[in-house]
Amino acid sequence: MQISTATASFESPPIDAVGVEERVARLCSRSIKKDAKLQALHLTLSMIDLTTLEGADSEGKVRQLCAKALQLHAALPDLPHVAAVCVYPALVGVAKRALEGSGINVASVATSFPAGQAPIEIKLLEVRRAVEAGADEVDMVISRGRFLAGDFAYTADEIASVKEACGEAHLKVILETGELGTLDAVRRASDLAMRSGADFIKTSTGKIKPAATMPVVLVMLEAIRDHYRRTGQKIGMKPAGGISTAKDAIRHLVMVRETLGQDWLDPDLYRFGASSLANDVLRQIVKQRSGIYQSFDDFSL
Amino acid sequence: MTDSTPPTGLTAPKLRLGLRDGSDDGWGYAPAPESTDHVELRDRYGLFIAGEFTDAADGRTFETANPATEEKIADVALAGDADVDAAVAAARHAYDEVWSKLAPRERGKYVYRIARVLQERGRELAITESLDGGKPIRESRDVDIPLAAAHFFYYAGWADKLDYAFPGRGARPLGVAGQVIPWNFPLLMAAWKIAPAIAAGNTVVLKPAETTPLTALKLAEIIRDAGVPPGVVNIVTGAGETGAAVVQHEDVDKVAFTGSTEVGKLIRRALAGSGKHYTLELGGKAANLVFEDAAVDQAVEGIVNGIFFNQGHVCCAGSRLLVQESVAGEVISKLKDRMETLIVGDPLDKNTDIGAINSRAQLDKIEEYLEIGEAEGAEPFQTSCPVPERGYWCRPTLFLHASQSHRVVQEEIFGPVLAVQTFRTVDEGIAMANNTPYGLSGGVWSDKGAKAFRVTSRIRAGVLWANTYNKFDPTAPFGGYKESGIGREGGLAGLHAYLQPEAAA
Missing domain, CATH: 3.40.309.10 (Aldehyde Dehydrogenase; Chain A, domain 2)
Incomplete structure (x- = not known):
């Protein structure tokens, strides 16, 4: 499927929200125990984009986050490292230096995150600056206002130009599903993003609720599957916002496993955007190994 | 919409989806078996007649097995004609002397009580259903047992409102109902049959399927423990012959059968001219x-x-x-x-x-x-x-x-x-x-x-x-056209199947 601005290419299949919720409920009934659980917890850690996106972020805060990324839990040195650290463009350089040689990527939000209400020239400049500063991955936001107004061509063009500005950096396209209103719109935005050059599609900025709900993620996974079946191209998925417990994360892995299969259980194709998830997962890993729950104070911020 | 159809000549890329060891590599689900520790199953089960468990008159039994292991679970009494006679007599006696004379509100209380105990013992019943019949615990736990309880709750509500069943006319129960149920939803089908029957004031002789008698017998325990008067519900276990004896018994006023179209046709023939009421819920090919x-x-x-x-x-x-x-x-x-x-x-x-x-x-x-x-x-x-x-x-x-x-x-x-x-x-x-x-x-x-x-x-x-x-x-009526059956179960229509309208006042 080539990129086209003709209206026909914005066709997406209808989504039945009631059916989606039933499917999610059934997926949530899977019981993941013992080895399968421990494996899932390790996998979750390796998929985390450790994130800080606050107005108050400073170099010190980012360095602290990077140190956490490099060593999740001193008592368990054999754990996998997280996939990336995600920061604002102004702090990409700091993160890049702190993570040098670790294999952990630096991701930067860009395009006037989180609202995306800026002229396109400024968004593209921001993307270029983030990439120049060393960002391996760029998390852009779509212009939800234009999308909801039905200007799909604008959204497609916007994504395509950001992709171009990314150069070698991977592009994650944030749909901000909490502002899209229906699962039909989520599906349409997913298809649009994938057809316009997204390497990943991502639910949310984390600034709007609801964020990465299970029905929304399922619809996006199904869009990725259909895109793969049609083109052979594997697009990644990143739920972000609202996933804070190991139990939630495992439910997501089950959903990925049964929708996209084994291949997507890989940090190259699935990420969790989260700030507090890692510690709950660590706590569960300690519990699985020792049989005892530890206090949250035993885990670093 | 051809959204995910691959271009002509290209086969769709394959997804690696198998979830069990050996069917695909990578992350699969470890076994997560439900514990059976707290489920008490006896080696031997009797017939439930007049509020007591008894052996068959001639002492015959049959085995019920776990279809997932082919291992025997228990010996179950095989009811013969004499036992069916006794069960129908118990039901008739309970109808004449107790159940039809009881205030409707009191009748409703018993039915509510059965519903509540079904919920309380839900886990045990779900496990028993899966052991005896082979259905996955996810379904017996989430569908069969909750729905069975819901049927008792729903019809319990009707017990003291029968005047509204036929607006403007009174309603009377039919008498003794002979009911034969299949093995696919053993407890749920028992609930579909028993709940409307007893709520409407009838008494019951129910025959569960021979491969899945255990949850119906546990239901009998629940009915006994709920203090339902003896004989209101009687459960006779056995195979086709026992079922035929129930259906053809001359003192049965109403027959309710769920099962194959083949047997349904035999029953309809046997009932022709007998004056008995009947509902048949048969096969389908939807x-x-x-x-x-x-x-x-x-x-x-x-x-x-x-x-x-x-x-x-x-x-x-x-x-x-x-x-x-x-x-x-x-x-x-x-x-x-x-x-x-x-x-x-x-x-x-x-x-x-x-x-x-x-x-x-x-x-x-x-x-x-x-x-x-x-x-x-x-x-x-x-x-x-x-x-x-x-x-x-x-x-x-x-x-x-x-x-x-x-x-x-x-x-x-x-x-x-x-x-x-x-x-x-x-x-x-x-x-x-x-x-x-x-x-x-x-x-x-x-x-x-x-x-x-x-x-x-x-x-x-x-x-x-x-x-x-x-x-x-x-609340929703269920039943078929053509060879799928006659009559409806569930909802008001399902209540009508156990009532007759009185002459207009």
């Missing part, structure tokens, strides 16, 4: 129609729920898939993918989707149809999920390119086997859906609301679902 404007992923889920729920041992199963040609490729490839994620195996494992086939006899019947379908020229597809060595198993199966003239399209298989056909126009789809001796249920999948209503109104079946399948509720 069409699930998927139109090109359907939400395909959700339709696929509905197809799976329609045919693979309870191993396909469902009279209203969507066992014929009729899919519009323009989306057939997409629907079928997605259906195959979804089927690969179905786990077949230990019914007590919380991750099992498809449990054991209920009995050796049923597995033989299904396997015979698998041969017939292939011989007729339909193209079989089965998933690769590994199955245990012992026990009765059948992987989820499709017959692609099936035709209206094939036996696998015309006859009820009662297993996880789906016949797949295509149609071109709405009219053709409806004609194919109706071209069957049965008329129990059906499903329609379309994103267009008006179309869903128009199509469902033209399908001759008792229960029709639009954009969903196999949804049950005690």
Whole structure:
């Protein structure tokens, strides 16, 4: 499927929200125990984009986050490292230096995150600056206002130009599903993003609720599957916002496993955007190994 | 909508979806069996007559086994004519002396009490159901037991409101009801039968199926412990002969049967001219129609729920898939993918989707149809999920390119086997859906609301679902057209089946 601005290419299949919720409920009934659980917890850690996106972020805060990324839990040195650290463009350089040689990527939000209400020239400049500063991955936001107004061509063009500005950096396209209103719109935005050059599609900025709900993620996974079946191209998925417990994360892995299969259980194709998830997962890993729950104070911020 | 159809000449890239060790590499689910520690099962079960458990008069018994292991669970009393006589006499006595004289509100209290204890002992009943019948614990826990309790709750509410059953006229119970139920939903079918009968003031002699008597006998314990007067509910276990004795007993006023069309016809013949009331809920071969404007992923889920729920041992199963040609490729490839994620195996494992086939006899019947379908020229597809060595198993199966003239399209298989056909126009789809001796249920999948209503109104079946399948509720009447049966169960219609209107005041 080539990129086209003709209206026909914005066709997406209808989504039945009631059916989606039933499917999610059934997926949530899977019981993941013992080895399968421990494996899932390790996998979750390796998929985390450790994130800080606050107005108050400073170099010190980012360095602290990077140190956490490099060593999740001193008592368990054999754990996998997280996939990336995600920061604002102004702090990409700091993160890049702190993570040098670790294999952990630096991701930067860009395009006037989180609202995306800026002229396109400024968004593209921001993307270029983030990439120049060393960002391996760029998390852009779509212009939800234009999308909801039905200007799909604008959204497609916007994504395509950001992709171009990314150069070698991977592009994650944030749909901000909490502002899209229906699962039909989520599906349409997913298809649009994938057809316009997204390497990943991502639910949310984390600034709007609801964020990465299970029905929304399922619809996006199904869009990725259909895109793969049609083109052979594997697009990644990143739920972000609202996933804070190991139990939630495992439910997501089950959903990925049964929708996209084994291949997507890989940090190259699935990420969790989260700030507090890692510690709950660590706590569960300690519990699985020792049989005892530890206090949250035993885990670093 | 050809959204996920690969370009012509290209095969769709494959997804690695198998979930069990050996079926695919990588992360799969470890076994998660439900613990059976707290479930008490006796080695021997008697008949429940006049509030007490007794052996059969001639001492005969039969074995009930776990279809997942082929191991015997218990010996169960085999009721003969003398026992059925005793049960009917107990029911008659309870009707004449106690139940028909009790204030309706008091009757309702007992029925509510049964409902509550069913909920309280839900886990134990779910495990027993899965052990004795082979259905996955996910279904017995989430569907069978909660729905059984819901039926008792619903009809308990009617007990003191029978004056509203036939507006403007009074209502009287029929007397003694003889009820025969199948093995596919043992406790739920017992609830469907007993709840409206006793709430309306009748007394009951119920015969459970010979392969799945245990939850009905546990229900008997519950009824006894709830203090329901002796004889109001009697349960006689046995096979076809016991059932025939119940149905033909001269002191039975009303017969309710759920089972095969073949037996249903025998019962109807036997009852002709007897003056007995009867309802028959029989077989089905329901069409699930998927139109090109359907939400395909959700339709696929509905197809799976329609045919693979309870191993396909469902009279209203969507066992014929009729899919519009323009989306057939997409629907079928997605259906195959979804089927690969179905786990077949230990019914007590919380991750099992498809449990054991209920009995050796049923597995033989299904396997015979698998041969017939292939011989007729339909193209079989089965998933690769590994199955245990012992026990009765059948992987989820499709017959692609099936035709209206094939036996696998015309006859009820009662297993996880789906016949797949295509149609071109709405009219053709409806004609194919109706071209069957049965008329129990059906499903329609379309994103267009008006179309869903128009199509469902033209399908001759008792229960029709639009954009969903196999949804049950005690308030909704259930029953068939044509060879699928006579009368309705559930809702007000189901209450009417146990009442007669009095002359207008």
